[in-house]
Amino acid sequence: MRAHPSALARGLTLAAGLVLALAACSSGGGGGGSGSGTSAGLTSCTTKGKADTCNSGATKAGGTFTYVLEKNIQQWNVQDANGNTFENGEALGVVLPQVFVPQPDLTVALNTDLVTSATQTGTGPQTIVYKINPKASWNDGTPITADDFVYYWRTNDGKDCPPPPASDATQTKGCLPQSTAGYDRVKSVTGSDGGKTVTVVMAKPFSDWKSLFGAGYPLYPAHVAEKLSGAKTGDAAHMTAAQMTEGWQYFQKTPPTKYATAGPYKMQQWVDNDHATYVPDPKWWGAHKPSLQRLIFKVITDATQEPIALQNNEVQGIYPQPEVDLVKQVKDIPNVTYTIGNGLNWEHFDLNLHNPVIGKYKALRQAMFTAISIKDIVSKTVGQFDPKVNHLGNHNFVPGQAGYQDVVTATGQGSGDLAKAKKYLTDARFTGVGTALKTPDGKTVGPFNCRYTTGNQIRQSECQILQSNLASLGIKVTIKPIGAADLGTVLVGHQYDIIVFAWVASPFPSSNAQQNWVTGGGGNYGGYSDKTVDKLVAQAVGETDQTKAAALLNQADKIMTDDAYVLPLYQKPTFLAVQTRFVNVRDNATNVGPPYNTAEWGLKK
Amino acid sequence: MLAYTVRRILVSVPVLIASTFIVFLVVVNSGDPVANFATSRQPAPSKAAVQAFARHIHADQPVLERYWNWITGVLHGDFGPSVQTNLNIGHDLFTRFRVTVTLVAAAMLIALILSVLFGAFSAIRQYTAADYSITFVGFLFLAMPVFWFAVLLKQAGIWINEKTGSQFLGTIGEKSPYLNVDTPWNEFVDRIGHLALPTITLALVSFASWTRYTRASMLEVLNSDYVRLARAKGLRRGRVITRHALRTALIPLATVTALDVASILGGAVVTETIFQWHGMGEMLVQAASTVDVYRLMAWLLLSAVVVIVFNLLADLLYAVLDPRIRYD
Numbered sequence: 001m002r003a004h005p006s007a008l009a010r011g012l013t014l015a016a017g018l019v020l021a022l023a024a025c026s027s028g029g030g031g032g033g034s035g036s037g038t039s040a041g042l043t044s045c046t047t048k049g050k051a052d053t054c055n056s057g058a059t060k061a062g063g064t065f066t067y068v069l070e071k072n073i074q075q076w077n078v079q080d081a082n083g084n085t086f087e088n089g090e091a092l093g094v095v096l097p098q099v100f101v102p103q104p105d106l107t108v109a110l111n112t113d114l115v116t117s118a119t120q121t122g123t124g125p126q127t128i129v130y131k132i133n134p135k136a137s138w139n140d141g142t143p144i145t146a147d148d149f150v151y152y153w154r155t156n157d158g159k160d161c162p163p164p165p166a167s168d169a170t171q172t173k174g175c176l177p178q179s180t181a182g183y184d185r186v187k188s189v190t191g192s193d194g195g196k197t198v199t200v201v202m203a204k205p206f207s208d209w210k211s212l213f214g215a216g217y218p219l220y221p222a223h224v225a226e227k228l229s230g231a232k233t234g235d236a237a238h239m240t241a242a243q244m245t246e247g248w249q250y251f252q253k254t255p256p257t258k259y260a261t262a263g264p265y266k267m268q269q270w271v272d273n274d275h276a277t278y279v280p281d282p283k284w285w286g287a288h289k290p291s292l293q294r295l296i297f298k299v300i301t302d303a304t305q306e307p308i309a310l311q312n313n314e315v316q317g318i319y320p321q322p323e324v325d326l327v328k329q330v331k332d333i334p335n336v337t338y339t340i341g342n343g344l345n346w347e348h349f350d351l352n353l354h355n356p357v358i359g360k361y362k363a364l365r366q367a368m369f370t371a372i373s374i375k376d377i378v379s380k381t382v383g384q385f386d387p388k389v390n391h392l393g394n395h396n397f398v399p400g401q402a403g404y405q406d407v408v409t410a411t412g413q414g415s416g417d418l419a420k421a422k423k424y425l426t427d428a429r430f431t432g433v434g435t436a437l438k439t440p441d442g443k444t445v446g447p448f449n450c451r452y453t454t455g456n457q458i459r460q461s462e463c464q465i466l467q468s469n470l471a472s473l474g475i476k477v478t479i480k481p482i483g484a485a486d487l488g489t490v491l492v493g494h495q496y497d498i499i500v501f502a503w504v505a506s507p508f509p510s511s512n513a514q515q516n517w518v519t520g521g522g523g524n525y526g527g528y529s530d531k532t533v534d535k536l537v538a539q540a541v542g543e544t545d546q547t548k549a550a551a552l553l554n555q556a557d558k559i560m561t562d563d564a565y566v567l568p569l570y571q572k573p574t575f576l577a578v579q580t581r582f583v584n585v586r587d588n589a590t591n592v593g594p595p596y597n598t599a600e601w602g603l604k605k
Numbered sequence: 606m607l608a609y610t611v612r613r614i615l616v617s618v619p620v621l622i623a624s625t626f627i628v629f630l631v632v633v634n635s636g637d638p639v640a641n642f643a644t645s646r647q648p649a650p651s652k653a654a655v656q657a658f659a660r661h662i663h664a665d666q667p668v669l670e671r672y673w674n675w676i677t678g679v680l681h682g683d684f685g686p687s688v689q690t691n692l693n694i695g696h697d698l699f700t701r702f703r704v705t706v707t708l709v710a711a712a713m714l715i716a717l718i719l720s721v722l723f724g725a726f727s728a729i730r731q732y733t734a735a736d737y738s739i740t741f742v743g744f745l746f747l748a749m750p751v752f753w754f755a756v757l758l759k760q761a762g763i764w765i766n767e768k769t770g771s772q773f774l775g776t777i778g779e780k781s782p783y784l785n786v787d788t789p790w791n792e793f794v795d796r797i798g799h800l801a802l803p804t805i806t807l808a809l810v811s812f813a814s815w816t817r818y819t820r821a822s823m824l825e826v827l828n829s830d831y832v833r834l835a836r837a838k839g840l841r842r843g844r845v846i847t848r849h850a851l852r853t854a855l856i857p858l859a860t861v862t863a864l865d866v867a868s869i870l871g872g873a874v875v876t877e878t879i880f881q882w883h884g885m886g887e888m889l890v891q892a893a894s895t896v897d898v899y900r901l902m903a904w905l906l907l908s909a910v911v912v913i914v915f916n917l918l919a920d921l922l923y924a925v926l927d928p929r930i931r932y933d
Contacts, residue, residue, distance in 0.1 A: 066782065074689040081654035082690045084646050163653035164660075171661040176654040178646065253691050273883045275782040296782045301887070302878050308756070309777045312763045488641030504647045515648050522649030 041337025041580050045587055046388065051104040051400075055337065057583030059291040059602025065582055066296040066315040067595065068306055072273045077252040079156060079217050084178035089216045090593045091297055094278055095256050095263035097144065098214030099130065102507050102590035106344065106401050108210050113286035114144065114219075114262075120209060123544050125187065126202040128209055134196060135285035138260035142223045146191025146198040151222030151236035152213055153200075154244060156183040161244040174241070175248045178217070181511040182206045195234070205542045207549040208508035215508065216591040220251050224259045264290045264599035274299055278598075291602035297595075310336060310577060317585055319594055322575035323458075327385045330577045338577035340386045343589035344398060344505040345572040347459075349466065351565060353527045354494045357445055363428035364445065365564035366413070368498075370424065371469045373416025374569050380465065381458045382573055392568040395517070395560060396509040396553045399571075403509065403550025407557045413567055418472050425473065437474035447476035448497035451490060454481035459500050462569070466498065491525040502572055507590060510541045513553055517560055528565045532556070580604070606924065610917065617913045621906070622676070628905050629672050629898070636896035638688045639664050662686050662898070675899060679906065685899030697888065698903045702870075704779065705884035708877070709869050711800060712807035717862060720812050724819020724858075725851055728827060739816065746813035755806045755879040762802050775799035777881040803880040807873055811865060818861050822854040856926045863919035864912075871908035 045054035069090065075083035078092050093101075099115055100108040110118055117131045136144040154160040156177040164174035177183070187203035200212070213219060222236045225247025231239045239247075251259075255270040264286055265278035278295040300306055303320035307329040310318050320326060322340060330338050349372065353359040374391045382389050391414055392398065393406030412420050425433045429440040437445040450466055452459035460479070467477040477498070482490050490496055503523070506512045515521045518537050519529040536556035543549040560566070576587040576594055584600040639659045643650060650658070659665050663674065663686065675685050684694035727739040746754075762774035775781065775798050784791050826832060827850055835845045874886035885904065892900040924930045 064783065074691045081646065081650040082642075082658070084650075158651070158653075163651075164657050166656075166660065169660070171657040174657075176651070176657055178650070179648045180651070181648070271782075274778060277782060294783065298777075298782060300777055300881055301891075302881065305777060305879060305881055308759050308763070312759075312766060312774075312776050313772060314775060314777055314781075483636065486636050486641075488639075488644035489637040491644045492637075492640040506647075511648060522643075522651070523647070525644070 041583075042339035042576060042578065042586065043337065045104070045339040046341060049105075051106075051341075051586070054339075055578070055583055055586050058605040059583060059600075060605040061291050061602075062293045063291075063582070063603040064294040064296060065292055065317065065585075065601055066275075066298050067317040068300045068309070068315050068319065069276075069297045070299075070301060070303065070320065072299050072301070073255075073270075073276075075252050076255055077220075077248060079152075079177055079220070080248070080252055081176045081178045083252060086591060086593060089591055090595045091267075091276055092218060092256065093216070093263075093592050093595055094265050094295070094297075094598050095261035095267050095281075096218035096220065097136070097262045098216070098218040099212070100210045100214045101596055102215060102588065102592050103596065104341075104586055104588045104590075106398070106507055106590060108215060108507050111214070118210070120544065123205065126205040126209070126544050128200045128202075128212070130198040130200070130213075132196045132198065133285070136262065137283070137285070138221050138223070138262045139266060139281050139283040140260035141283075142221070142260060143195070144219070144262060145195030145234070146189065147195060147234050147236050148219050148222045149198045149200075149213060150189045150191070151225060151239070151244075151247070152219055153183055153186050153189045154236060154239065155248055156180060157186060158184050161241050161248065172245075172249055174245055179511065181514075182208060182212050186212075205544045207510045207541055207543045207546065209544070211508040211511070219262075220247075221260045221262070222247075225250065264288065265295055284599075286599060288597075288599040290599050295598060295601070307333065307577075310579070313579075316582055317576070317578040317594070319574070319576050319587075322382075322385060322573050324385045327575065330575075333577075335580045336577050337580050338575065339587050340388075341574045341576070341587040341589055342388070342398065342400070342571040343574040344591075345502045345574075345589075346392050346398065346505060347462070347500065347502050347569040347572055349462075349567045349569065350496075350499050350501075350526050352494055352496050352499070352525075353565065355448075355497050357439060357443065358448070358497060359527070361428065361430075361439065362563060363424045364430070364439075366411075366562075367421040367424035367430075367473060368470060368475070369413040369564045369567045370411075370415060370417055371421040371473050372414055372466055372567060373469055374414035374567075376416060376469075377462050377465050378570055381461050382570065386573045389570050389573060392570050394554070395557050395566060395568055396505065396513050397550070398505050401505075401507070401509075402546070403553065405554045407554060407561050408568060411561055413561065413564065414569070416469065421473055432474050434472065435474045445475055446497075447478050449478050449480040450498045450500070451480050451482050451496040452500050453487055454483060462500050463498075466500075494525065494527070500569075504591070509553060510537070510543075510549055513537045513556070514541055517556065526565060528560065528563070530559060530563065533559050606921065610921065613917050613920075617917075621909055621913070624909060625676065625902060625906060626672060629675070629902060630668065632896070632898050632901050633668050633671070638662060638896040638898070641896065642688070658688075658690075661690060662688055671898075675902060684903045687900050688895050688897045692900070694900050694903045697900070698907055701884050701888045702907060704882055705870055705873070705877070705886070707779070708800070708803055708882050708884060709807065709866065709873065712804045713811060713862075713866050713869070715804065715808040716811035716815060719808070720815030720819050721851075721855065721858070723812075724816040725823050725846070725854070727816065727820045728823035728854075729846065731824065740820075743813045743816045746809045747817075751806065751810055751875045752879060754809070755803070755876060758802050758806055759879070773798045774801055776802065779882060799880075803873075803876050803882060806876050806880075807869070811869075814865075815858060815862065818858050819854065822857050823850065826850045826854045852926065856923060859922045859926060860919045863915045863922065867912045867915035870911045870915075871904075 041055045044050045069087045071087045073088050073091055077083040078088045097114040099118055101111050103109050114136055115130045116133050119129050121127045121129050132144055155175050158180035161175035163176050164171045185202050185204040185206045187201045190199050223233055226233050228250055229243035229246035231243045257267045257270050264284045266281040267276055268279045269277040276297045280290040298315055306318040306320050309315045311333045351358050351365055378389050393408040394404055397404040422433050431438045450463035452463050463479045470477050514537055516523040518534050533556045536552050540549045540552035574587055574589045578585045581604055583604045588594050588596045642658045643655045663671050678685055687694050723739050727736045730736050759776045766774055780796050780799055832850050835849050871885055877884045877886035889904050
């Protein structure tokens with residue numbers, strides 16, 4: 001019953017042929033890509049001073065540009081705590097107007113299509129005057145007026161439209177803004193010149209006043225909310241909380257296909273979990289008329305599939321988190337330009353000050369941070385695909401921002417200087433340095449856990465390097481991954497000794513600082529508390545002079561750095577890849593993302 | 606058989622309730638979506654927003670009360686709140702089920718036809734070049750990781766597109782977001798182009814195992830006494846194979862197929878992810894990774910119902926195919 005040898009050979013040959021045919025298909029898939037990915041286009045974006053102008057060019061009419069959104073949008077009110085997602089900001093920024101728009105160089109620029117000027121006219125009390133562009137109007141013909149600003153302020157100040165009461169089972173009877181920062185300091189918003197001049201008077205000064213009415217959180221049409229809630233049109237100042245809630249809920253549930261918008265495009269179609277289609281809005285009055293025939297935002301939730309979709313021309317622009325393989329894949333796609341930028345996201349090690357040993361001994365914390373070699377961390381992780389990544393030296397600003405000052409390097413933290421680290425410990429009378437570390441009162445130090453989100457190879461490596469660095473001090477570290485859905489539980493429950501994750505810096509750092517460093521702040525998970533830091537940050541938030549505010553933050557940062565609570569590692573790289581036939585698409589690492597200027601995107605002329 | 610069917614359905618109800626209760630307890634204790642909400646956004650949501658979120662997803666209620674509210678809500682068509690505040694779980698569930706059925710139906714049909722043809726052929730031509738080739742290919746697809754094979758197919762699709770200068774084969778989604786000429790025919794072609802690669806992926810994976818079942822079953826039947834008797838009585842070989850052997854050989858395959866289809870309908874997780882089909886598999890992954898309790902329970906409920914139904918179908922099919930089996 002055994003097979004004839006020749007039959008067996010024929011069978012195997014046939015099967016092997018099939019495999020080879022498949023392999024041939026696979027290897028040919030690149031379409032003969034020869035590393036031409038780094039063509040002109042986006043390559044100059046990382047050159048100093050070019051962030052806002054790289055990949056520029058004249059456009060010709062027509063074409064469809066499909067850009068990838070990495071998450072579905074379920075909630076359309078980006079001002080809401082729940083709707084405050086990056087993808088929502090990207091999608092709405094195309095159709096809704098905002099006063100100041102974060103730019104690729106991490107500054108903010110006045111949106112002159114909406115307001116011709118926004119000026120701080122007084123400091124006692126702080127007063128800001130906005131002159132609305134006379135041509136500015138919603139695409140149903142209703143002019144954009146001070147009423148839209150009043151509606152925005154009153155729904156976001158946390159008082160006029162309060163959060164839902166506990167008795168509300170559905171938790172829909174109230175407004176829950178993503179942040180009341182600034183709006184809770186406004187005393188009045190009034191209109192004049194037929195509603196085309198808006199005067200905002202602050203009850204308490206607010207340093208980041210340019211974040212008001214924009215910075216990724218655009219205006220919604222007040223008249224739509226007024227109409228549907230039965231309020232008097234043009235009178236947002238007298239809307240009741242219930243009426244404002246109705247508007248708030250409507251904008252949460254309703255994609256902007258269904259109400260008046262005011263952008264270069266209008267959203268023609270939203271297919272849930274799939275795509276948004278935008279077409280040029282004929283009512284658009286702005287300086288840049290869109291040249292694209294159609295703009296599509298396509299939902300692709302698995303980043304590893306994005307380069308393949310780009311290669312197959314199903315999408316023309318992708319903005320995934322870079323990884324070695326992904327960058328390599330894109331490099332091999334012909335006629336695609338890409339840039340690896342330095343984003344506002346920054347990676348950091350945090351110590352949990354609730355741990356009695358870590359919290360008690362500042363010298364121990366300083367020694368730990370000094371022993372960590374950020375150079376090693378970078379070279380073994382993100383440095384593999386982005387050689388430009390550097391040690392970050394500030395907790396509030398990133399290089400390129402006006403307030404950036406390196407307050408970390410001089411302390412030796414992150415240097416990997418073991419001699420210095422050991423000296424901290426011996427000076428503080430720790431024993432067993434380099435072997436089995438003990439506190440001055442004889443207690444064993446550690447073992448500590450280093451926690452990272454499971455599946456994140458880069459963070460796993462970071463913990464491993466830290467483990468090796470701290471072993472040199474005689475501190476044992478165990479590496480303990482966190483379940484994909486458990487980062488929040490771990491942070492809020494202080495279930496870590498050392499943790500590595502990322503924060504997003506902001507063009508408006510004062511509010512962020514208040515969250516992360518002030519006693520009891522929402523992002524201050526490790527329990528840091530210093531009265532001087534609290535005071536300096538509070539002063540910075542209320543300082544109307546931006547330079548002085550930055551100086552105050554840096555002053556606070558020096559104290560905090562000395563306390564060795566959070567060690568900034570590096571700015572996380574961003575990655576934008578676009579087909580070379582399109583121009584004016586460029587990286588914007590802020591919360592508005594690359595779609596900050598979609599009116600200018602188009603086919604290269 | 607009707608009485609048997611009704612009895613089976615009635616027995617499955619307590620099984621379903623017990624399984625949902627156990628899973629509910631496990632899921633509720635598997636993570637803290639409220640803490641995730643509090644830390645996943647920047648700026649961090651206010652305390653009022655976090656409390657409102659907890660109340661919205663009923664995280665402030667005792668577990669037993671939550672389960673009772675959920676199970677009674679399901680009877681009224683309310684699947685409970687999602688961590689994605691505007692998501693209607695019922696609508697999401699059935700939309701995704703449709704997507705998965707679309708993806709799975711063609712693949713399973715193709716896999717079934719191919720596996721019967723090749724499995725039977727392989728058995729008839731046992732130990733020939735054809736048998737070895739089919740066996741080799743079967744084991745190859747069985748051993749090949751789906752995620753790798755799917756990516757390979759995607760590259761092949763791009764290669765074909767490039768060579769033909771077309772955009773026929775899609776690598777993401779069910780259809781293109783727009784068509785230059787939007788006619789029903791073009792839309793049909795577009796959908797077929799998007800269906801092709803994931804269908805091949807799913808079909809070949811199932812084909813691999815089903816072919817082996819068919820071959821083994823067919824061999825057993827071909828070597829049985831009644832087939833030998835049929836041949837001895839002078840019946841033609843073709844008639845013996847098609848009328849007597851194949852029908853009997855298909856009985857075990859019917860069971861395997863029914864159970865496999867039931868599990869795939871729960872979500873072809875890898876295939877759906879790679880081809881970005883927003884079906885049941887993606888729903889499971891999203892719900893699990895965000896500790897979306899009610900969404901996960903909805904997924905479980907539907908998947909459990911599908912498994913129960915297909916199990917029942919397999920048993921009934923057995924009776925249809927094998928006259929010796931009767932249910933009283």
